[in-house]
Amino acid sequence: MAEYYGYSIFKKVNTFVPKNPATRNARGYIDANPTVWDQAAALLYKEADTAKNAGASEDAVKKITDEAYLYRGKKRFLRAFFDLATGKDVVVDLSPKQEETLKAVIKKYEKKLGTIAFELAKTGSSTNAVVALSPIIDMDEDLTPEERANFAKLGETPFDMASLETCLYVADEAEQTKNLVVAGFDIGRLGLSIGATSGANSAGSTQTPPPADEGAPIDISDEDLPF
Numbered sequence: 001m002a003e004y005y006g007y008s009i010f011k012k013v014n015t016f017v018p019k020n021p022a023t024r025n026a027r028g029y030i031d032a033n034p035t036v037w038d039q040a041a042a043l044l045y046k047e048a049d050t051a052k053n054a055g056a057s058e059d060a061v062k063k064i065t066d067e068a069y070l071y072r073g074k075k076r077f078l079r080a081f082f083d084l085a086t087g088k089d090v091v092v093d094l095s096p097k098q099e100e101t102l103k104a105v106i107k108k109y110e111k112k113l114g115t116i117a118f119e120l121a122k123t124g125s126s127t128n129a130v131v132a133l134s135p136i137i138d139m140d141e142d143l144t145p146e147e148r149a150n151f152a153k154l155g156e157t158p159f160d161m162a163s164l165e166t167c168l169y170v171a172d173e174a175e176q177t178k179n180l181v182v183a184g185f186d187i188g189r190l191g192l193s194i195g196a197t198s199g200a201n202s203a204g205s206t207q208t209p210p211p212a213d214e215g216a217p218i219d220i221s222d223e224d225l226p227f
Contacts, residue, residue, distance in 0.1 A: 044068035
């Protein structure tokens with residue numbers, strides 16, 4: 001399992017991690033090197049504070065803070081599983097709540113992890129996605145012959161922890177700036193422009209989606225599980 005801070009806006013900007021991420025303290029707050037997305041969020045939170053002090057309505061202030069929240073880095077988790085259907089490792093992208101749910105089950109059955117299989121399931125979608133990890137009691141009946149054969153191979157090849165560092169899409173500052181434009185933020189408020197940030201070839205360009213990669217994590221919040 002690995003923890004990271006990802007940036008995205010549902011159906012507008014795909015999840016990415018900054019090439020040069022902000023420095024965060026033990027509580028997850030930024031104390032140095034904020035990304036352009038962090039700067040956008042900070043600007044809006046400051047604007048909301050100013051509006052509040054000026055007597056703006058609660059709804060007006062909330063509208064600003066809601067927008068600011070969109071640009072903040074969100075804590076996410078990558079957890080690796082061994083997929084019995086394919087006989088290969090798979091990495092699943094989880095929200096903190098989803099990770100907490102799965103971790104509790106794994107902890108409960110930690111002494112049986114090498115002797116029983118589990119079913120990973122999801123209901124709902126987007127922010128309403130709920131995950132469940134359930135032990136399979138009767139593997140002879142509930143697993144196919146191929147799945148039982150793959151289960152017998154469990155542990156033959158240890159999971160490559162270094163692969164967790166390569167399965168996320170990394171965006172440099174130029175692409176992060178373009179993504180802010182895609183998201184609808186006025187980058188001029190940060191003194192930025194596409195031409196100045198990313199060069200002549202970036203003019204008029206749009207967000208580059210993450211490449212199709214078998215090693216990319218499955219976002220359990222937005223996608224159907226492949227098993």
